[in-house]
Amino acid sequence: MTTDLRRVLRKIDDQRWELPTSYEPGMRVPGIVYASEAMLRDAGEDKALEQVANVAFLPGIEKYSLAMPDIHWGYGFPVGGVAATRVTDGVVSPGGVGFDINCGVRMLRTRLREEEVRPVLEKLVSALYAAVPSGVGSEGPIRLKGNEIDQVMVQGARWSVKQGYGDAEDLEVTEEAGCVAGADPKTVHQRPRERGAGQLGTLGSGNHFLEVEVVDEVYDSTIAEVLGVEGPGQVMVLFHCGSRGFGHQVCEDYVRIVEGAMKRSDIQVPDRQLACAPLDSPEGLDYLAAMRCAMNFAWANRQAIAHAVRENFSRVFGRYCQELGLRQVY
Numbered sequence: 001m002t003t004d005l006r007r008v009l010r011k012i013d014d015q016r017w018e019l020p021t022s023y024e025p026g027m028r029v030p031g032i033v034y035a036s037e038a039m040l041r042d043a044g045e046d047k048a049l050e051q052v053a054n055v056a057f058l059p060g061i062e063k064y065s066l067a068m069p070d071i072h073w074g075y076g077f078p079v080g081g082v083a084a085t086r087v088t089d090g091v092v093s094p095g096g097v098g099f100d101i102n103c104g105v106r107m108l109r110t111r112l113r114e115e116e117v118r119p120v121l122e123k124l125v126s127a128l129y130a131a132v133p134s135g136v137g138s139e140g141p142i143r144l145k146g147n148e149i150d151q152v153m154v155q156g157a158r159w160s161v162k163q164g165y166g167d168a169e170d171l172e173v174t175e176e177a178g179c180v181a182g183a184d185p186k187t188v189h190q191r192p193r194e195r196g197a198g199q200l201g202t203l204g205s206g207n208h209f210l211e212v213e214v215v216d217e218v219y220d221s222t223i224a225e226v227l228g229v230e231g232p233g234q235v236m237v238l239f240h241c242g243s244r245g246f247g248h249q250v251c252e253d254y255v256r257i258v259e260g261a262m263k264r265s266d267i268q269v270p271d272r273q274l275a276c277a278p279l280d281s282p283e284g285l286d287y288l289a290a291m292r293c294a295m296n297f298a299w300a301n302r303q304a305i306a307h308a309v310r311e312n313f314s315r316v317f318g319r320y321c322q323e324l325g326l327r328q329v330y
Contacts, residue, residue: 008049009033009040019052019065026270027056031065039069051078054270058083059278060090075099076273091267091276092284094254094291100206101250101291102298103242104175106306109228110313111325112235114214120316121212127312128210132305136205137245139198142304149193150185152200156296160200160303166310170303170328178299184289189253196246196297201304203241210239210305227329236329237309241301247294254287 009017012032017040019031031052033040048071055076056065061083068080076095077083085091117124133140144152152159157171157178171177203210215234218224224231243250261277261284262269269276277284306328310321317324 019049019056021056024050024053024056024270027053027065028058029056029061029064031056031067033067033071035067035069035071046073048073048078048080051076051081051271054274055081055083055096057269058085058091058093058096058274058276059267060085060088062086062090076271076275085279087279090279092258092279092287093274093276094251094258094287095273095275097251097291099248099251100204100242100244101247101294103208103240104298104302105238105240106174106302107329108237108306108309108326109329110235110237111323112317114233114235117212117214117235124212124313124316127316128212128309131308131312132201132203132210132239134203134205134208134210138202138204140201140304142198142200144197144200149197152196152300153183153185153188153293153296155179155300157299157303160300160307165201165304165307170306173328173330174299174303176299178296178303180292180295182289183292183296184286185293187286187290188250188293191253192246192249192294195249196244199244199246200297200301201308202244202301203239203305204244208239208241210309211237213238228325228327229329237313237326239302239305239309241298241305243294243298244301246297250290250294254283254290258283258287 008023009019012018015034015036017033021027021030051074052065052067062085066082067078068082071078071080074081076093157174160166161168161171213236215229215232215236218231255275258275258277261281262275265278267276310326313324313326314321
């Protein structure tokens with residue numbers, strides 16, 4: 001173990017540990033790590049605690065630099081790192097928001113039972129693998145032309161639904177109805193547009209996945225019933241992805257751009273990956289608008305994938321997706 005975190009951290013209770021400002025001169029606030037004692041052994045192996053301390057240097061940071069139980073080494077922020085900065089004197093850090101802007105999961109339920117799917121599982125997975133491209137730089141059947149990518153940036157999942165990829169019911173159970181306000185395509189440069197033009201409906205690489213799953217156990221039957229989860233043996237589909245090369249490039253572009261704002265505002269941070277800009281600076285405002293474009297791209301992407309999943313379940317089982325009960329949980 002690289003660092004025995006128990007010697008550095010002050011135990012608050014069985015799940016919370018405080019990293020004092022004395023750990024690193026320049027920390028504006030303490031850190032709080034949410035973890036059991038057993039989890040701390042893993043957290044100490046990749047020096048993620050140093051990144052918790054580095055985040056505490058950000059101007060305007062409010063109360064604490066937080067680390068969730070999945071803490072491990074990241075880009076500037078640790079993965080599992082959370083911080084809030086004040087509107088009045090705070091900053092935004094593109095690297096802190098991350099490269100895969102608005103990565104997230106989407107779950108579809110079905111009326112199918114495990115025993116119905118097992119005999120055709122290989123055929124089903126092969127169909128899904130072909131329909132939803134994965135891997136670095138993967139591109140799909142949707143090719144954005146002209147100003148269509150600007151429409152995606154502004155409309156998000158609504159654009160996908162308008163093109164026939166799903167229906168309005170999906171939007172009712174999607175965060176922000178699949179579209180966040182304040183996106184401005186003028187703040188997005190050419191390279192993100194080029195990278196994103198062929199990537200709607202694709203998973204990408206890394207920790208992104210598409211899985212055919214089965215309910216093992218229900219912990220709250222009342223909530224499960226509301227969500228359409230009937231109980232053990234029910235087949236579900238879960239997938240995880242984000243804004244693909246579009247969002248990655250937006251982040252890369254703005255990590256470089258905000259460095260100018262840092263110099264102008266005399267902001268000092270211990271790691272270049274924490275490059276940031278005051279929230280009310282031209283660079284900060286432009287980044288936030290471009291970030292929202294990437295958020296909408298991610299929702300449009302997940303909407304397109306959900307449609308491909310439905311189509312291929314329908315083909316494999318020879319029944320309409322409505323009969324199969326393929327409805328979005330969240």
